[in-house]
Amino acid sequence: MSSLSSKPYQVGYALTPKKEKTFILPSLLSHASQIGVTLTKIDPSKPLIQQGPFDCILHKLYDSDWKQNLQDFASQNPNIPIIDSPGSIEILHSRISMLETVSKLRISNIGVPKQITITEVTNSENLGINFPSIAKPLDADGSETSHKMHLVFEKDGLKNLPLPFVLQEFVNHGGVIFKVYVAGKYSRCVKRKSLPDISEEKLVNLQGSLPFSQVSNLTAAGGGAEGCEFEKTEMPPENLVKELVEGLKEELRLNLFNFDVIRDIKNKDNYMVIDVNYFPGYSKMPDFESVITDFLIDVCSKR
């Protein structure tokens, strides 16, 4: 539970309309205001210096005018925390660099699936990637297209996919994914349903590629771990999650992110990180209001 902040704090936020709708919820505003934290909308098209005063800035906008606006503000207000630095966020905008941060940590039992970047599709070359695999848009910049993925069952399935993309080996993981949310010193791991496993038997009958929107066609029941199996699925070891969170925080220098982890069904000690996102959908996390308010108080009081 949040404790009363020592003084009133003003937090300015600059978000897309969609993000504002899912994050700036009445329940967050009311919890924060009870504790002395006011969240105020920033007009990103006007100089930040003329708005406020703010004790910290929260943002998830990436256009160059906004980045310039932030930089001008930062040079005049070097002590006001900006959550987070655009330079640090940028690492997560490529599906290659986002996972390189995980590989750099060299934590035993934690890896990433084998992946390569495809900029053109030729007939001859051997890609060194096993099928099934997933084609993911290289850019993970929050655009509509950045989430449009395809399951690819054979080399022929690479034709006609939007370039450039990352081709990543599909790892059977029992249809359950773990999502780890980080907000400053707080972190929380939750499980969610994921894509179903693809057996060798199923694979022989699958051709070409399939957009994710049609993946439910793969299973009679509509995909993912079925009710009971999902409930029974064990969470990953707490110390492993903690090591990963601390390592990623240090490597990325970010306060607000989440990452997706799967457990390899072939070797249950092995975990793979498949995705890292900046400022994810926190409202789906347990205790969202108090976690975010406590985080904001922490940031504002440290400056």
Ligand SMILES: O=P(O)(O)O[C@H]1[C@H](O)[C@@H](OP(=O)(O)O)[C@H](OP(=O)(O)O)[C@@H](OP(=O)(O)O)[C@H]1O
């Ligand atoms: O990948 P998962 O874990 O499902 O989380 C998604 C991504 O983080 C999206 O960010 P992006 O598109 O930048 O990858 C984000 O959209 P926005 O931040 O753009 O809104 C969604 O936030 P909510 O819309 O708050 O649910 C969030 O639910």
Ligand SMILES: Nc1ncnc2c1ncn2[C@@H]1O[C@H](COP(=O)(O)OP(=O)(O)O)[C@@H](O)[C@H]1O
């Ligand atoms: N290598 C993989 N093996 C198995 N399933 C995967 C793999 N990569 C992604 N998935 C599945 O696809 C979903 C979307 O992929 P992800 O990389 O998380 O994209 P997004 O950035 O759109 O969330 C994941 O939540 C998971 O269910």
Ligand SMILES: [Mg+2]
């Ligand atoms: Mg994801």
Ligand SMILES: [Mg+2]
């Ligand atoms: Mg993502």
